[in-house]
Amino acid sequence: MKVFSSPSGGLFLVWTLMIHLVLCGVYASDGIENCKVLSNSVSEQKVLTRLAPLTHKNITAESKSKNGDESYKYVFQVCGDAGNVPGAGVIQMDMKAKEKKVTVIGTYYATKAFGGSDWVMLIYKNGDKYDSHCSSEKRTAIIMISCNRKTDMGELEVVLEERERTNDCFYLFELDSSAVCPALESKMGTGSILLIIGVCLLAVYLIGGFLYQRLIVGAKGMEQFPNYAFWVEFGNLTADGCDFVCRSRNREDSPAYRRGPTEPVEEEPEERDDHLLPM
Secondary structure, eight states: OOSOSSHHHHHHHHHHHHHHHHHHHHHHHHOGGGSOBTTOOHHHHHHHHTTGGGBTOOEEEEEEOTTSSOEEEEEEOBTSOGGGOTTEEEEEEESSSTTOOEEEEEEEEEEEEEEOSSEEEEEEEEOOBOSSSGGGOBOOEEEEEEEOTTOSSOOOEEEEEEOSSSSOOEEEEEEEEGGGSOOOOOOOOHHHHHHHHHHHHHHHHHHHHHHIIIIIIOOOGGGGSTTHHHHHHHHHHHHHHHHHHHTSSOOOOOGGGOOOOSSOOOOOOOOOOGGGSOO
C-alpha cells in the first residue's frame, strides 16, 4: 500500500506536519492555559493572558525572622511548576532545615485572577495544609502584580503571612512588572503621522537619488540632484503658469485716475490784442 501517490504529495504532507508542530509549539509556549480558573470565568481568563510575558520564569524571594531563627526562600511561577514541583504555583523552602523542607503554598490548578487598569491580583489556592494554624486549612498564596514600565519583571517581595486567623489565612506577595501596564495611547494625530511619513519618503528620495546620480551615473555639481532636469523644467512651468494666471492681460488705468503726460508742455505764444484798442 502506497502512502504517497507522488513525491510532491509526500513533500506537501511533510511540510504540513512541520507547520502543525510549529503552531502547536507556539500555542504551548504561552503557558497560560496551564492555570485552571476555579470559576471558569472568561473575564478571569482574559486577566491571565496579560501575564503571558511572565510565564516559564521562576521568581524568587527570601524572608527571615527578626531573631534569625527562621529563614525561608519562596519560588513563584505564573501558571507553571515553581521550583520544578508539579502543580505548584508558589513554594516555600525552609533554609534552616537540614533537608530543606518544601511546602506548597498554592497550586495553579486552583487559580483566581482579578485585574484593574494597571494591576493584577493572582490567587493560588489548595496548597499544603497548616500543621496547627488556621484550623489546618489549605494554604493560599496571593500575588499582587503592579504596573512598572521601567522593568519587565521586578523582585518578588514577601509582604505578609497571615496565619493568626481561624480560617482564610494567606501569604501575600508583591511584584512589579510592565506586563500589566495599560497600552500607551498615541498622542500623534493623523496629520502628524502623514507628515512624518512624507518627510521620511522625501529623505529616502533625496538621499537615494543623490547616491544613484553620483555613484552610478557619475553626475557632478547640480546634476547630482535626482531628476534635476525635471525639477528645473517644473519650476519654469510653474512660473509660467503663475504669470499666466496673475498677469493674464494688461490693465489700463481708469480715465479718472489717468496721469497727465510727464513731458513739459510748450507754452503757446501769448496773443496780443493791442490792435483792438482805439487809438
